[in-house]
Amino acid sequence: MIAGRWEQLQSKSFLESNARERAIGLADSGTFTELAGPRHRISSPHLPLMGEAVEFDDGIVTGVGLMGNKPLFIASQEGRFIGGSVGEVHGAKLVNIVRMARNSHDRMLAANPALPEEKRPAVVISFETGGVRLHEANAGLLAHAELMDQFQDCQGKVPIIALIGSKVGCFGGMGFAAAAADTIIMSQFGRLGLTGPEVIEEEMGKDEFDASDRALVYRTTGGRHKYIMGDCNLLVADSIAAFRDALRGVLAKPHAEISAMRRIGSLEKVLHQLRLVALCVKLAPRDSRDVWKYAGNGSPDELADMDFDTFLKTAERLVIDDREG
Amino acid sequence: MAKQLHELNLEFKAENPAKFPSDFLHYGVVGSGDMEAIMEKKELGGAVTVKVVTPVTGYDEVWRRVLERFVNDTGIADASIEINDNNSTPVVVSLRLRQALAEIAGGGA
Numbered sequence: 001m002i003a004g005r006w007e008q009l010q011s012k013s014f015l016e017s018n019a020r021e022r023a024i025g026l027a028d029s030g031t032f033t034e035l036a037g038p039r040h041r042i043s044s045p046h047l048p049l050m051g052e053a054v055e056f057d058d059g060i061v062t063g064v065g066l067m068g069n070k071p072l073f074i075a076s077q078e079g080r081f082i083g084g085s086v087g088e089v090h091g092a093k094l095v096n097i098v099r100m101a102r103n104s105h106d107r108m109l110a111a112n113p114a115l116p117e118e119k120r121p122a123v124v125i126s127f128e129t130g131g132v133r134l135h136e137a138n139a140g141l142l143a144h145a146e147l148m149d150q151f152q153d154c155q156g157k158v159p160i161i162a163l164i165g166s167k168v169g170c171f172g173g174m175g176f177a178a179a180a181a182d183t184i185i186m187s188q189f190g191r192l193g194l195t196g197p198e199v200i201e202e203e204m205g206k207d208e209f210d211a212s213d214r215a216l217v218y219r220t221t222g223g224r225h226k227y228i229m230g231d232c233n234l235l236v237a238d239s240i241a242a243f244r245d246a247l248r249g250v251l252a253k254p255h256a257e258i259s260a261m262r263r264i265g266s267l268e269k270v271l272h273q274l275r276l277v278a279l280c281v282k283l284a285p286r287d288s289r290d291v292w293k294y295a296g297n298g299s300p301d302e303l304a305d306m307d308f309d310t311f312l313k314t315a316e317r318l319v320i321d322d323r324e325g
Numbered sequence: 326m327a328k329q330l331h332e333l334n335l336e337f338k339a340e341n342p343a344k345f346p347s348d349f350l351h352y353g354v355v356g357s358g359d360m361e362a363i364m365e366k367k368e369l370g371g372a373v374t375v376k377v378v379t380p381v382t383g384y385d386e387v388w389r390r391v392l393e394r395f396v397n398d399t400g401i402a403d404a405s406i407e408i409n410d411n412n413s414t415p416v417v418v419s420l421r422l423r424q425a426l427a428e429i430a431g432g433g434a
Contacts, residue, residue, distance in 0.1 A: 048378075
């Protein structure tokens, strides 16, 4: 709206930014247009019946923007509203922005089969969520399934880039969804997993996992660990500009190269994951540091604490030999 | 009995009305102990309508006082305000509404 605002957002901490700031800041200056935003007042129809507070955007910002010549279809989750959880409206907005990207892709290619890749649409999702919103769990679960369907249909057409660097992290069913994206970009403050730390502790006890041990939580679910394990493709500094630069770098690659960054989606990818599981069974690590050490990091204790730039220069990432049986 | 969200509809008229400087404004996140507001220009003969949706009951008089003070202090007129609240304290309500207005003045997105 006012000149200078977008520039201010660029240097802002990604961790500290709300969903709308991330969405606006990731696209080129002045290009983000929100769809189904607060103005439309599409809030949850279920929460009022339970006496729970509602939000005009149901905890997610969706819209379109540009990165150079490339149309970006952006979704950005707001962790401060019920933990960024996926309810019916939230889920529908998320699913439909991906659907819109694919429909746009199909229409653009039908009109111009020679459309260069740099002008073809991409999906960017800034995850901040614990997964299904338990208050409207059936609708939330269905949205997860629909989203996975959309991701599948986008394969080979529209790249899907996951960004994880917000307070709540990316957990629950949305952890699966992020893992099914083409590329995952994280900051060291991002956390990615299926069952969240608190839930593990509640189910298995404090001896199994102490959710109040921040260092443990971060070296198990945090960006540094995910980077070493190959669960995320890129690890970036904690600013909107850093995420945006990494995003631009990824989207500048040929689509085939972006697809090659996936974790799943082909027989080879699945076999790779199974070899990783087999390795972990063989190693029987007591702590993520055991795996870091196996990956070639001589002093794993220092990895968690060293400053970010040194970490990026120093850390050895886990290499799985795909030639083995 | 299932409890429902509480809805409050109020109307005020500023003692020294000023022009509302924006067609549409959205500010805030409905976090725990926090709220969001939409402020929209609306021809109301100088009045301001406020709709509050909140899980909290029994504080209607506090809402009225906080909002009345906001309207009088800022001179906001001919505007419709809608608030989604999740257990904000009166201080937070007051602060968020002023921050929302400051967004217009200071250059919000």
